[in-house]
Amino acid sequence: MRTLIAGNWKMNPPGLAGAEALARALRLSAARAVDLLVCPPFTALASVAALLRGTGIALGAQDCAATGEAGGAHTGEISAAMLRDLGVSHVILGHSERRAHQAESDATVRAKAVAAAAAGLIPLVCVGETEAERRAGRAQAVVAGQLAGSLPDGFSGIIAYEPVWAIGTGLTPSAGEIAAMHAAIAADLATRFPARAAALPVLYGGSVKPGNAAEVLALAHVGGALVGGASLVAEDFLAIAAAAR
């Protein structure tokens, strides 16, 4: 499996021109030994899709509707089929910011993963414990619960382990803590999806930067990185990709 470096642009850059400039800067990058995925906001997807066509850089969205309908009376929602139509191949689901601020439950994330897969999108499902949960020694149990509740039967896609307390903070778990969690996730997946667990990449996310990427990406069971802040600077995002070689 090739390493995947995914950029979660979140609600950035604030203007379309900024998103286009970022896509242009990534387009200039040389041949890569890793797979790249960028996930701009919905409003920039069409422009970024046009700019990245033919580069081999995959395009993802940051959410999709939970309904399996391609269209319908769902004000404000965007269906997985609509995203697919734009050239989107992946969709981030259950990011901790959506779990916290949009009150997304495991059941909602699971329904979205089903809808995404039905439309031909690859779901990228995020899990991760809060600081309090880690302090209480419950990190692995919390993540196991999120995996059990968020991944539908027959899941085919990507998982991102993102400790909530490491996102956007500059803090990261130790290499040992990341390795232990990824080993636990790999064991979980092997139990639940014996036939396909080896084909389910598990990314690490949370303050991945050019300076720590090589160490994180070299860990066993780490299939790549989900990068927030550093994905907004093309040079940093590509430096993270280069660190994976």
Ligand code: PGA
């Ligand atoms: P960060 O965000 O790299 O800025 O910590 C990661 C994420 O939220 O996916």
